[in-house]
Amino acid sequence: MPKPNPRHPNFPIPGGPALRAKGWRQEALLRLLENVLSVGEDPDSLVVYAALGKAARNWAAHRGIVKTLIEMDEDQTLIIQSGKPIGLVKTHAKAPLVIMANCNIVGQWAKAEYFYELQRKGLICWGGLTAGAWQYIGSQGVIQGTYEIFMRIAEKRFGGELAGRFILTAGLGGMGGAQPLAGRMAGAAILCVDIDPARAEARKKIGYLEEIAPDLDAALAMIDAAVRDRRPLSVGLVGNAADIYPEIARRGIVPDIVTDQTSAHDLVYGYVPKGMGLQEVRSLREDGQGQLMAASRASIVDHVRAMLDFQKKGSEVFDNGNLIRTQAREGGVTNSFDIPIFTEAYLRPLFCRAIGPFRWMALSGEESDIARIDDLLLEMFPDNRIVTNWVRLARQYIPFEGLPARIAWLGHGERTALARAVNTLVARGELKGPVAFSRDHLDAGAMAHPNIMTERMKDGSDAIADWPLLDAMMLCSSMADLVVVHSGGGGYAGYMTSCGVTIVADGTSEADERLDHALTNDTALGVMRYADAGYEEALDEVGKKDVPYIRLE
Ligand code: NAD
DSSP states (O other): OOBOOSSSTTSOBOOSSOOSSSSHHHHHHHHHHHHHHHTSSBGGGTEEETTTEESSSSHHHHHHHHHHHHHOOTTEEEEEETTEEEEEEEOOTTSOSEEEEESOOOGGGOOHHHHHHHHHTTSOOOOTTTTTTTOOBTBHHHHHHHHHHHHHHHHHHSTTOOTTOEEEEEOOSTTTTHHHHHHHHTTOEEEEEESOHHHHHHHHHTTSOOEEESSHHHHHHHHHHHHHHTOOEEEEEESOHHHHHHHHHHTTOOOSEEOOOSSTTOTTTTOOOTTOOHHHHHHHHHHOHHHHHHHHHHHHHHHHHHHHHHHHTTOEEOBOSSOHHHHHHHTTOTTGGGSOBHIIIIIHHHHHTTOEEEEEEETTOOHHHHHHHHHHHHHHOTTOHHHHHHHHHHHHHOOOOSSOEEEEEEOTTHHHHHHHHHHHHHHTTOSSSOEEEEEOSSSTTTEEOTTTTTTTOTTSOTTOTHHHHHHHHHHHHTTOSEEEEEEOOGGGTTTOEEEEEEEEEOSSHHHHHHHHHHHHHHHHHHHHHHHHTTOHHHHHHHHHHTOOOOOOO
């Protein structure tokens, strides 16, 4: 039975034993599509997160996808082009059920303005990373990544802990909404600025944000008290970051860590320029795009100058994957890239070993299934400090949204071992239903994004998009259930290519084979990508785990 969804009553949370489709594989993908809308930011517009990241092109396309998933056989493959179902072809039972290509625009044309024009004509839609691929699991999807960044900074700068430290950030949307909880889990006092009161309220309602301050003075007083008491605290503040950051700097306050997760990548549908109300911005989105782009960029210039100012005064400042430095540079801030990107600064050694944001969703809708898999994780990886620490924290802090899900940063071999063990639990009836395995597109072999994932690669291969394309082809050959290739829309147009994958553990021996091939090959390619770029950690992993990388003489 679907469960009621207090945040979006028209989008119930899927679950229960009854199938509408002809098999669990198809039913699983249908539930994942329903799930991304149930936890999305604006499901009435099919928007899941990141300003414009959509689950389907339009409602007619959505209905077509749902109908096809319900009616299709296991030996067919549904083809989706930018959120629209195009055809259902006969393949075979080991082929993917769904393949997608979302928002891929030929190089010279891949610009924000051209994307907006195609979107207006109804020819394309942006899938974000996980939205269009039905892999989004709410703010939890990014929370461990954010937590691990904070902890790497703690190790680098603050003696391994963030108690008594002040983090300043902005953006409480689908992904940015993970920041207050990740900051609190890391032990810090974190201030999160968002221009939209509804976003702050939404995060408070689901338990990701503790307090909303009435104004800046009150917010700073709350943070100050928490820092003095070395007490973890998350505070939201409604305001424009391009006003608030410079004002905090003007007062001579230097936070320990500064970042930002507003939708700065999209100057029209994402970022809100200072001096403009939300209504005014919304009314300009269709007809005043040029004006909005100029105003957003001018605000981002002030926003990033304040971040650089904090950096000069000693704050640890980083870009959290929203292209804010890139927008600022285009606005004339020539030194915006003095701010490092989080991947290169803190996480690359993990990606070299293909350790990244793996996740799974309990298709039964039952939280007890996730609890059982948590236990399994602890049994299987007792010496993996990242995993054991994370499971303990996640159990304590993370409320479930939508289908119960868990994220855990696992690497090559580990993902396969866990997923196959879960498949065995499904087969034995020890879980209430099948489990879907997936990952963020921001993963070792799966993304080329020269200003986020692959910035300053050791061999200079930052912008080579062959890797995610190879990943997708390999995953189709490796029996994954859903395989997708995404490129950017809005401000990300021309900036990225990524690949996503989902595999369903339905307890069958066929699922065991699919999980084994797809997950093993996916992480192997991740290690190979970094080994090929010359990273020692990856070359070490090749040797240790027998990764089939071909070293040339
Ligand atoms: P979202 O659109 O759901 O939320 C963005 C939020 O920013 C909104 O709540 C909006 O009100 C707020 N905002 C916009 N302009 C503002 C301003 N000037 N001042 C204060 N608040 C403002 O987007 P999201 O899903 O939270 O993603 C945020 C950004 O992070 C995007 O650029 C996204 O692509 C990027 N992202 C990075 C990662 C990563 O791995 N680091 C992962 C996912 C998303």
